[in-house]
Each structure stands twice: as structure tokens, then as C-alpha cells.
Amino acid sequence: MKAMVLAGCPNAVLVDVSHEVPRFDVSAGAFMLFAGTRHFAGGSVHLVVVDPGVGTSRRRLAIRAGGRYYVGPDNGLFTIVIDEVGLQDAVELAPRPEGSSTFEGRDVFAPAAAALAAGVPIESLGPPTDPPKMIEESTPRVLWTDGFGNLVTNLKPPARPMRVHNHYVTATATTYAEARPNEPFVYVGSMGYLEIGVREARADRLLGARAGMLIELL
Amino acid sequence: MKAMVLAGCPNAVLVDVSHEVPRFDVSAGAFMLFAGTRHFAGGSVHLVVVDPGVGTSRRRLAIRAGGRYYVGPDNGLFTIVIDEVGLQDAVELAPRPEGSSTFEGRDVFAPAAAALAAGVPIESLGPPTDPPKMIEESTPRVLWTDGFGNLVTNLKPPARPMRVHNHYVTATATTYAEARPNEPFVYVGSMGYLEIGVREARADRLLGARAGMLIELL
């Protein structure tokens, strides 16, 4: 995919935002697509493939939202970006008959991302199309575990008590330094969502919790 | 190594093609060196170190093949690139006496790659030399397991039934969506070789198979 991007836009600066999204987890992918890209400058191009249905007939999309571009399959991945910053444009990309049928990331999405990065107007990439599929995600849950064992939830501030995996997490703090050792606490994480952490320890291990687990608000 | 490349070519765009090649596995390295670089533009420079014999007397090479440059040790790594696209030039790099004896990647190969990226002609890097060592790899086998658990083989299309680790894999498909759940199938992977996958599951776990295992064609 990077070769295809550089072939189409040799001066592109490539950033791997995340390879931590659990396989096939579109909700977590939608979250990361927003949280992990919102600090990039206007005009930046974000390519995403989290795709249980590779090769199926869902649309292939390029959209503009919040002044940034997003390219990927129409399976709900754009939901949170659009909820948060609004949709400006959506065009449908053509499948590439000569490309591999198993890797649209390389054969369809990467060339489209390269074209956008090189300054090609989005409306040149395909016909305008209906807004992307939106997924409903109203149930509080753990979206994933970060590298420190913190549990990232799909909940917005303010920080508040919750229960996960039969553990009550009632402490809140604004910094790790404020928290007490060995006591899990809720805080507003760097991506703008509530997280559960433990100072100098792993919340996932202490609570036995992992991505996908439901959360009960107290 | 990246510091050395940027010191020699400050505008280089760096791409980590793969860190997944099993340690010391020259056959898998040769495969990735072809499969992982074939979409890069002409003039791109590919640096590879998969090297059981660090510090031994094998040559240090820079070659041109298919319009791209490849730099690394002469232990068979260039085999598939040369088989697929043909050899254009080969020069022998000098060992650098002042460099560390344990890290030729940094002290010999990275500076050579930087020079090529900066536009230095390959013939300036060392004297012309005999073609690289070629390895014979005729036995069908699993080259490695990708991040999704798919088993990448050293076999070329067309997709056909095979046996691996006492499991018969008789289904073939052109896309994941075509495949049946829980049934392993053979398909042409994005790198142009046959792979064994399972829809929304891990073929390596379902079959108990891993890199290095032999394959019997049915």
C-alpha cells in the first residue's frame, strides 16, 4: 500500500496511525479513525482498511470531513468522523478490474489516497454518492486496550464511575500522578474518550478486562 | 540504519517493508524482497539484512534489477527478485574497516543505500562483480504466517488443492466473501503467491500450521 501511495505521490509523508485496531472490529476502527487523525492538518489524507467483508459489494468511498480526507470501505468506519466533524463530500471509487481481488487496500484505496495527497480534487475520483453507512454504537463498552494496559472506552467526558467485568471503578483523576497506586481510576484520555487506568500498572490485568466488554455506568 | 540513510540522503522517504521475516530465514527474506518491493517505482532503493552469517566472508552487494536497487549480503536474498525481473547490474561493496564488525547493515549497507537514493550511480559504489548467489527452492512449503493467520506459500497461481500438516485444503476462492466460514481455502494472495486462509478466522490456528512446514500438492 505504501509503495502505491508513493508511486502516486512521491513526496507523501507516511504515518502509521495505528495497527492496533482488533481484526474485523469496525467500531474500534471508526473510533481510531476519528481519535487518531483529528490532530492532523487540513488536507491530510487518511487511508483505513478494517474490513470483514473484503470482496463483497459494499461501496468503496473517498470522503471529505472536517477538511481532511478519508478513504476506505463503506462499512461504518466513517461513522465517528462524520458524527464529530460533519460530512462535506462523498464519492464512490470504482473497483479496479485489473487489480487483485483480495487486496483492495493496495489496488483501490491506496491509489485514491495518493491522488488526493497529490492534489487531485476529490470529485475527480468518482461520482458523488450517498452518505456513508453509519453504525449505531450506543452501548458503553471497552473499545480496546492500549500498550500500557489502559482500557479505552467509547464514552465521552465527564469522567464518572463505572463497572466493568464485575469491578467497580469509582475513582476519577485528571492525571496519573493524582491517582493512588493499585486503584483503578477513570480519566479523560488523550483521544478525548474516557479510559480506565492504574498508576504504574496495567488496568487490563488488574480488572481482567479486554476490548469488547460491556460497561455499566453507576 | 535509518540515521545513516538520512545522513547520506536527507530527503529520503523511509518505508519499513517488513520486520516479519523469520530470523535467519533467507528463503522467506528472498520472497519478501520480491513481493514486498515490486510495487515501488523505478529507482527506489531496497535495503535488506537477513543474515545468518554476519561477519563472514560472503560478498556485500548492490544490484539493479527491474529498474530498482537492492542492497544486502550475498547469501541468496536476491534470488527471487532476479528470477522474476532479471539482473541488470551487480557491484561489490567494500567492507568498512572503521565500522562496527557486528552491524554491516548500519556501516556498509545503509550508506550504500543512501548513496543510491541520493542519485550516486551504482557503478561508483564498487567494482562490477559476478551475479549474486541463487538459492534453489523447489519444495512447496509455507513461507510464513501473516498478521491474520493466513499461510503464505511459495507456490504460484493457479490456486489448487493441497495438504499441509495433515489437513486437506481443497476449497479455492477468489475472495474471502466467496469462502465458507470455518473452511480453509486456497487463494491468490496480494503478493502473487498462493495463500491458505479461513474467513474471519486464523488458518494457522485451525490447521496448526506454521512457517517452514512442507506442502503436498493434491
Added chain:
Amino acid sequence: MKAMVLAGCPNAVLVDVSHEVPRFDVSAGAFMLFAGTRHFAGGSVHLVVVDPGVGTSRRRLAIRAGGRYYVGPDNGLFTIVIDEVGLQDAVELAPRPEGSSTFEGRDVFAPAAAALAAGVPIESLGPPTDPPKMIEESTPRVLWTDGFGNLVTNLKPPARPMRVHNHYVTATATTYAEARPNEPFVYVGSMGYLEIGVREARADRLLGARAGMLIELL
């Protein structure tokens, strides 16, 4: 963090030097900050966050040492860089009240690094300040295990016999090829420190050793 760097310096070339430093291990971080950056050209900017005390009152620093710039928390991370190449400048960065309190890497350090990369003089980033905190690290120990299972120590050349985890490592070699199979040996690693390795095997497994273990010199 990368988004913030690119927002402030769109032409920055980003290199991930290491994500292998054990969590909260400032000594290992200090080592990597020197060993992993010393081949970069003058003027390069190195951003580091290994920070058990996120949100506490330690200073936030940008320093110049050996012609390179380093940005991070004042918790001892700069010790080895300063020991090895000397301190030229140190300025104190302001906390950013509007930023997230949990992620100074993104809200304080990344913008400062971007400014330096874009050519802003270091004295514009904050007032001159006292030299960074230095940590004393005189006890020989294993700093970490690299991807090949080699044990990287905090000892400088020459290579000499040592004992780790009740194993005597008495052989030394200048290259892997010189070493005997299955016999651990001491050598000068590519970062300029002594390492313990085993030819085509993992020293960490053979010796049952890991980062943090003490070393006795023989």
C-alpha cells in the same frame, strides 16, 4: 504526536527510533536516547517520553547536546547523552493549560520538537534553565533484550567475562561468525555497549536472563 509534529513542520522526516524501551524504565530510555540517536546528523530533533511521573511537577525540557536537539521530561532521560557529548543549551518548556493533562508528549513535547525541526531557535522555546537531572547508574546490569534475544548491558568496551543469572559468560568475539554455536559470548554491540549473544540462538532464553538483571564482572 506525529500529527502535531507534522502540523508544526510539514516537511519533517519522522523516524521511530525505538518502541522497545520497557515501560517506565528511565535508565533504559536514557541509554536508547544516546545509542539510538548518535548517528543522526547535527540539527536532528529527538523526542522522548519514558515517564513514570506524567502530570507531576518535573520540568519539561528542550536541550541541545552534541549539535542535536532532545525534547522530553526532566527525569534523568538525558543523562547518557549529556555524559557522552556534553550539554550545550537547556530551556524549560511551559505546560500548555489548554492541552490534555494526560498526554504532554502530544501537547507540550511534540509542538516543541516541531518548532525545532522547523528551524525555530531553542532559546525561543522557553527560558534558559538549570542542567537536566542526571541519574547515577554505576551497577552493571542488563538494560534490555533486543529482537534477537541478545542481552544489551550498560557496560562499555573492552569485551570481558561476566556472570549473569548464575551463568558464566567467558568467551568474547568480535563477530558472530567467530563465536562457537551454543556458547554465549560477549561482544561490542552496534550501539557501543557490551552485549551477550549466542550464535544463531537467543541468549535470553539460553541464560534465562532479562532486562534489569544484575551483572557481576569476573
